[in-house]
Amino acid sequence: MSDVEQKIAALLHEEADKAALTAGMYQRVLRRAKIRRALTATAAGLAVIAIGISGVVMATAIRSPSSIEPADPEEAPPVEVTPIRDVFAEQVAASDNSVWISGADQLYVLDPDSNEVEGVVLEVPVWGRIAVGEGAVWLAGWQGDIGPGGGTPPSGKVLRLDLEERGRHQGDVAFEEVGEVIWRSAQNEAPEAVVTGFGSAWVAEKLGDRILRFSPDGAAVTHRRVRTSLTEISVGNTPVDLAAGEGGIWVVHTRSDPKHHGRGDASLLKIDPATGAPSKPVPAGTCPHSVTTGAAAVWVLDFCDEVVRKFDPETMQRLGVADLPSAATDLAVGDGYLWTVHPEDGVILRTDLESLDQIGDPIRFGGGRDYGPSAITYGAGSIWVSGDGLFRLDVR
Amino acid sequence: MAKRSEHRLSDLYWRHAGDAVRLAFLLTGDHHAAEDIVQDAFVRLFSRFQELRSPDAFEIYLRRTVVNLSRDRFRRLKLERDQVTKANTPRQAEVTSRLEDRELIRHALRSLPHRQRAALVLRFYADLSEQQTAEVLQCSVAAVKSLVSRATASLRERMRGEFP
Numbered sequence: 001m002s003d004v005e006q007k008i009a010a011l012l013h014e015e016a017d018k019a020a021l022t023a024g025m026y027q028r029v030l031r032r033a034k035i036r037r038a039l040t041a042t043a044a045g046l047a048v049i050a051i052g053i054s055g056v057v058m059a060t061a062i063r064s065p066s067s068i069e070p071a072d073p074e075e076a077p078p079v080e081v082t083p084i085r086d087v088f089a090e091q092v093a094a095s096d097n098s099v100w101i102s103g104a105d106q107l108y109v110l111d112p113d114s115n116e117v118e119g120v121v122l123e124v125p126v127w128g129r130i131a132v133g134e135g136a137v138w139l140a141g142w143q144g145d146i147g148p149g150g151g152t153p154p155s156g157k158v159l160r161l162d163l164e165e166r167g168r169h170q171g172d173v174a175f176e177e178v179g180e181v182i183w184r185s186a187q188n189e190a191p192e193a194v195v196t197g198f199g200s201a202w203v204a205e206k207l208g209d210r211i212l213r214f215s216p217d218g219a220a221v222t223h224r225r226v227r228t229s230l231t232e233i234s235v236g237n238t239p240v241d242l243a244a245g246e247g248g249i250w251v252v253h254t255r256s257d258p259k260h261h262g263r264g265d266a267s268l269l270k271i272d273p274a275t276g277a278p279s280k281p282v283p284a285g286t287c288p289h290s291v292t293t294g295a296a297a298v299w300v301l302d303f304c305d306e307v308v309r310k311f312d313p314e315t316m317q318r319l320g321v322a323d324l325p326s327a328a329t330d331l332a333v334g335d336g337y338l339w340t341v342h343p344e345d346g347v348i349l350r351t352d353l354e355s356l357d358q359i360g361d362p363i364r365f366g367g368g369r370d371y372g373p374s375a376i377t378y379g380a381g382s383i384w385v386s387g388d389g390l391f392r393l394d395v396r
Numbered sequence: 397m398a399k400r401s402e403h404r405l406s407d408l409y410w411r412h413a414g415d416a417v418r419l420a421f422l423l424t425g426d427h428h429a430a431e432d433i434v435q436d437a438f439v440r441l442f443s444r445f446q447e448l449r450s451p452d453a454f455e456i457y458l459r460r461t462v463v464n465l466s467r468d469r470f471r472r473l474k475l476e477r478d479q480v481t482k483a484n485t486p487r488q489a490e491v492t493s494r495l496e497d498r499e500l501i502r503h504a505l506r507s508l509p510h511r512q513r514a515a516l517v518l519r520f521y522a523d524l525s526e527q528q529t530a531e532v533l534q535c536s537v538a539a540v541k542s543l544v545s546r547a548t549a550s551l552r553e554r555m556r557g558e559f560p
Contacts, residue, residue, distance in 0.1 A: 012422055016421060016422055026409050
């Protein structure tokens with residue numbers, strides 16, 4: 001914890017000590033709870049109607065105003081926004097023919113042809129990142145208890161869900177039938193990111209300053225497990241995000257301690273998938289925290305500087321900088337554009353891959369700073385936005 | 397409400413209410429408001445106790461409800477505050493001259509947007525991880541990082557000289 005954070009923590013504890021419970025509060029709570037429970041039972045029908053109305057309000061709020069102004073709407077082809085129904089999405093990963101969504105303690109699989117949920121992998125309380133590839137869906141993050149009687153303290157894990165095994169089922173299925181926990185954090189820290197590529201799943205473990213490489217060799221261990229070897233690659237300096245593509249695995253480092261900013265430890269490096277060797281890191285701004293690949297480049301999002309930096313994957317030289325009008329939390333390259341997520345403004349922005357200029361109208365989502373979009377990915381021919389429901393974006 | 401159920405709720409109340417009041421107080425800066433919010437939060441959760449996905453994770457539900465109710469109150473207050481002219485708001489220099497440093501920090505903390513303040517309180521007071529904070533705030537870890545970073549930067553900007 002930095003000096004600033006320690007001061008803030010000390011102050012908060014000092015402040016909190018001023019607050020205390022008062023006599024009689026419990027009796028008031030209990031009395032009100034009994035009344036409310038009685039009223040709730042008779043008002044259940046009304047609640048259903050209210051939920052329906054709120055859904056309509058959310059849909060109409062997609063075009064609510066925000067501080068970000070249009071760039072040059074006449075130059076850009078329009079984007080069709082399709083809300084996906086009945087899905088609470090925190091993270092999304094897409095392959096060519098399926099879209100996987102984690103959220104609300106569940107993992108959904110969506111058919112991108114119909115936009116319908118095909119089924120739910122039940123009771124997978126994972127809060128973290130998700131990737132699909134190498135014959136499996138991979139989840140990395142915090143995971144609580146699986147199965148009946150859940151609610152145990154979460155711990156850092158990596159889960160693998162076999163796609164072939166999932167394919168034998170239709171509709172909902174229990175995680176135990178198709179998945180396995182393949183790694184547990186010894187320090188009970190959640191992994192930061194997971195990607196697939198070059199025959200492996202790659203997981204960033206911030207606390208250990210390393211990348212974990214899981215390589216399934218195809219040999220079955222049980223009906224839902226294949227033999228998976230683990231290689232640890234030390235990369236130093238708190239890796240926070242990964243991308244696979246353009247000839248390598250790309251790792252960005254940042255520092256949670258602000259006093260380190262500007263000292264060169266906010267960097268980008270490349271892991272050679274053939275040898276597993278990390279390159280020398282190159283400076284990547286102040287707070288690089290997301291990376292992606294596409295259009296023959298590596299793209300690094302910096303939320304402090306409010307920019308995306310474009311790097312040459314061969315030389316690791318910086319090719320350009322896209323200025324953003326506000327801080328972004330995630331990025332994707334697809335459908336001919338760079339896309340960035342701006343949760344506090346509740347918008348998605350499009351940037352031209354060559355000129356690095358903003359293109360077209362901001363795509364607005366309801367909720368703004370409280371419930372804005374937070375994550376974005378490209379797959380199955382579309383851009384997918386999650387964070388407050390799930391939306392599919394297609395350039396027309 | 398059956399006796400057994402009431403006993404369970406009583407146990408939950410006495411185990412978590414104190415922490416909840418302190419959390420609400422940090423989020424609102426007002427003891428009476430904090431108590432109201434915690435009462436509301438317990439009433440909501442008690443009346444829906446059987447519907448909770450994991451009743452054993454009561455503390456998580458409670459934190460989330462307290463944060464959401466504090467946010468609702470913050471929105472209402474903001475509407476009222478917007479009616480007040482800037483002339484009534486003390487300028488930074490005036491604040492600096494008449495308040496002690498720690499009081500100034502408190503003022504700066506309370507001036508943060510609700511979501512940024514909630515992220516700071518959950519991370520540095522409740523000592524939640526980024527993942528757990530994201531769960532309570534119902535946002536991504538990246539959004540938590542962004543909120544904490546912006547809040548810290550904002551405090552540093554307001555508190556030049558106090559923070560390194």
